[in-house]
Amino acid sequence: MDAMQQHMIDNYRAARLGTPAPPLPGTHDVAVLKELRDYRRFEAVLDGRLATGRLRAALAHLIAPRHPHPHPHPHPPACR
Template sequence: MSITQQYLLDSYRAAQHDERTPPAPGQQDWQVIREVRDYGRFRAVVSERPAHGRVRAAVARLIRGSAVRTPRPHH
């Protein structure tokens, strides 16, 4: 069953029981991404690590193929 079919089935069931319809698929994706990002930043601060630039640095390491990257000074 696809996401759209499941949504239509859930909407039909909600209408039969006079309940609110569920949100459409994909409607809250960006909110979830923001919450995951914020949670990662929170965990970094609690663990006393820098809270910014970690994902970008990890991607840069993967692209360059190096395991260790020396931090660049921020301007």
């Protein structure tokens, strides 16, 4: 049985019992994802980590161009 069939059975049961119909499947998905994001940010703050932009900062660190070495030659030329 899929979610829509279960919803139809729940609707029928609610109509027979005179109770409000349940929401459609997927109605609160966005709200649940936002709450999960907020909870993860809260946990990050408690752990002493950055609360926002952690993924973007990690990707920027990986993609950022490497800074050249301050000296163009790693070893100075030998004096003759």
